[in-house]
Amino acid sequence: MLALDKNPANIREFREKNKDEFLRSLARDNTQLLINEIWKLPTERVDEVIVAKLPETTTRLPREKPPPKPRPPTKWEEFAKLKGIQNKKKTNLVWDDVHKEWKRRWGYKRAKDDTKEWLLEVPETADPNEDQFAKRSKAKKERVAKNELNRLRNIARAQKIKVPGIGLAPTGQQSKSDLEKAVHVAKMSTASVGKFQDRLPKEKAPRNTGKKRKFQPLIGDFSTEKQKQLDILKIMDSKKPRLDINKAVNKQMREEDMESRSKKKGGPGKKGRKGNFSGKKGKGAGSAKGGKNHKPRMKQGKR
Amino acid sequence: MPQRDGIVKPKTKRSKRFLQSREAKLIENVKNAMIMKGGNTSETVTQALKDIYSLKKPNAVMYKKKNITRPFEDQTSLEFFSKKADCSLFLFGSHNKKRPNNLIFGRMFDFHVLDMIELGIEKFASLKQIKKNTCPEGTKPLLVFSGEAFNTDNEYKRLQSVLTDFFRGPSVPSVRLAGLEHLLHFTALEGKIYMRSYTVLLKKSGCRTPRIELEEMGPSFDFTLRRTHLASDDLYKTAHRQPKALKPKKKKNVSHDAFGTKFGRLHMQKQNLAKLQTRKMKGLRKRRGETVEGEESSLKKTKMDE
Numbered sequence: 001m002l003a004l005d006k007n008p009a010n011i012r013e014f015r016e017k018n019k020d021e022f023l024r025s026l027a028r029d030n031t032q033l034l035i036n037e038i039w040k041l042p043t044e045r046v047d048e049v050i051v052a053k054l055p056e057t058t059t060r061l062p063r064e065k066p067p068p069k070p071r072p073p074t075k076w077e078e079f080a081k082l083k084g085i086q087n088k089k090k091t092n093l094v095w096d097d098v099h100k101e102w103k104r105r106w107g108y109k110r111a112k113d114d115t116k117e118w119l120l121e122v123p124e125t126a127d128p129n130e131d132q133f134a135k136r137s138k139a140k141k142e143r144v145a146k147n148e149l150n151r152l153r154n155i156a157r158a159q160k161i162k163v164p165g166i167g168l169a170p171t172g173q174q175s176k177s178d179l180e181k182a183v184h185v186a187k188m189s190t191a192s193v194g195k196f197q198d199r200l201p202k203e204k205a206p207r208n209t210g211k212k213r214k215f216q217p218l219i220g221d222f223s224t225e226k227q228k229q230l231d232i233l234k235i236m237d238s239k240k241p242r243l244d245i246n247k248a249v250n251k252q253m254r255e256e257d258m259e260s261r262s263k264k265k266g267g268p269g270k271k272g273r274k275g276n277f278s279g280k281k282g283k284g285a286g287s288a289k290g291g292k293n294h295k296p297r298m299k300q301g302k303r
Numbered sequence: 304m305p306q307r308d309g310i311v312k313p314k315t316k317r318s319k320r321f322l323q324s325r326e327a328k329l330i331e332n333v334k335n336a337m338i339m340k341g342g343n344t345s346e347t348v349t350q351a352l353k354d355i356y357s358l359k360k361p362n363a364v365m366y367k368k369k370n371i372t373r374p375f376e377d378q379t380s381l382e383f384f385s386k387k388a389d390c391s392l393f394l395f396g397s398h399n400k401k402r403p404n405n406l407i408f409g410r411m412f413d414f415h416v417l418d419m420i421e422l423g424i425e426k427f428a429s430l431k432q433i434k435k436n437t438c439p440e441g442t443k444p445l446l447v448f449s450g451e452a453f454n455t456d457n458e459y460k461r462l463q464s465v466l467t468d469f470f471r472g473p474s475v476p477s478v479r480l481a482g483l484e485h486l487l488h489f490t491a492l493e494g495k496i497y498m499r500s501y502t503v504l505l506k507k508s509g510c511r512t513p514r515i516e517l518e519e520m521g522p523s524f525d526f527t528l529r530r531t532h533l534a535s536d537d538l539y540k541t542a543h544r545q546p547k548a549l550k551p552k553k554k555k556n557v558s559h560d561a562f563g564t565k566f567g568r569l570h571m572q573k574q575n576l577a578k579l580q581t582r583k584m585k586g587l588r589k590r591r592g593e594t595v596e597g598e599e600s601s602l603k604k605t606k607m608d609e
Contacts (some may be wrong), residue, residue: 039513
């Protein structure tokens with residue numbers, strides 16, 4: 001309910017007349033116009049009161065806060081979307097056979113509440129002195145803690161903060177490679193960068209670590225060096241382009257894979273991780289038959 | 304607020320509800336105003352703040368103590384208060400030698416100052432001084448701006464926007480006609496801004512629309528424009544950005560001509576005329592015997608195969 005009077009006010013009148021009187025008459029005229037407009041709006045009778053329906057506001061005012069953003073998907077949600085896993089709707093109440101009653105599936109007073117049992121069987125393989133109740137409650141606490149950790153990780157991921165200590169984060173079952181990596185990190189974090197750390201018997205050196213650049217020894221076998229130089233000169237001298245057969249074969253295989261995949265999908269092929277996954281599979285399958293099928297073609301190319 | 308990023312979860316339902324009420328929403332809450340005093344205030348300023356508080360009442364917070372800040376120099380404490388009380392409008396009153404009887408109207412976006420406009424009170428008549436008429440608290444006022452300046456001058460335009468934002472009250476789908484009792488009238492004339500508030504009396508006239516009579520209610524101000532702090536165009540634009548869900552959907556393929564007739568284009572699938580139901584007659588009815596015979600024969604065939 002806003003009226004704008006664009007007309008310049010009559011200044012002369014303003015000066016001559018009493019100021020307040022002038023303002024009031026101006027206000028009255030403007031209000032009369034505004035009220036006339038409001039009375040034109042469609043009316044309704046609600047609880048014996050006449051109510052006018054206001055139109056949508058046309059004057060745009062700034063917002064108080066920026067509009068809410070959609071919550072970024074969690075890692076599980078992303079995975080579920082990738083795999084096409086959908087939520088199944090479960091009923092809230094389930095029949096509890098023990099109490100002969102409908103009870104909640106989850107939460108307080110739930111059916112089959114395993115925290116409320118007064119007797120627990122000790123498994124044959126377990127230590128007889130172990131407290132099964134304590135074990136169960138501890139397991140529950142660990143699950144809760146893990147869930148909380150995952151929640152925080154999801155938040156960190158959404159805000160693009162680097163999650164600290166991926167190799168050393170406490171997870172339930174650590175894989176062998178993770179443990180190896182962790183051991184390696186621990187060994188390297190000494191003042192002398194792990195130079196004087198002992199190795200366990202049968203311990204293997206970690207993969208993908210160590211020297212990255214290799215140099216030839218300064219003084220040594222001159223004949224190999226000479227041979228290398230000659231090879232390079234030979235390549236430079238020849239007019240034919242050098243062909244790395246392995247590389248060429250791999251490239252050919254990959255191209256064929258891509259073609260077949262795009263044919264299958266019949267549309268835009270790769271998108272994010274999806275493409276990556278199928279790519280891996282394709283490689284494995286391709287290498288098996290690739291050796292037979294593609295070699296002759298390469299020979300053609302050489303001619 | 305640290306809770307806003309969702310790292311610390313609310314522990315009780317009540318605190319959760321509280322946080323939800325402060326979240327950013329598609330359709331926002333009514334803007335609240337905080338009304339505060341500076342380090343020094345004169346009697347006129349205090350009274351003016353009180354009167355504006357009583358106009359704004361359900362959606363305002365009055366700060367009783369002094370807050371020694373200067374909004375035009377340091378906005379951090381204002382931003383802090385706005386975050387704490389969830390208020391995006393503020394009115395700051397102060398009085399000193401350089402700028403006597405000072406009111407600062409302002410608004411926030413995302414808890415940062417968007418616009419601030421400083422007005423000096425030249426003349427003031429409070430609610431108490433004009434004791435004739437009052438209207439109930441929380442009445443949605445009619446706002447009328449008159450004067451050329453509100454349409455031409457950039458600062459005045461922004462001032463108009465700030466004042467509308469400040470006094471408009473809740474946005475409602477419909478309004479009770481008899482409840483239009485309060486009028487706020489702003490006039491820009493000769494470098495001054497006159498703010499008057501009137502009670503509206505609806506008198507009978509010959510026709511359907513009533514005749515309007517006004518009676519002065521107070522508070523009434525004569526303002527002069529002092530310093531301003533206007534948002535940059537970029538920020539102003541982002542503050543106005545409407546979320547996609549709120550924008551009205553475009554209606555495709557519908558048009559109106561000069562007489563208000565609606566035209567539209569419909570797309571339909573091709574009709575199968577062979578299956579068209581024409582007039583039913585006995586002579587055209589399908590015979591039962593035909594179909595039954597055909598089915599029987601097919602059944603026999605299958606048996607033969609076995």
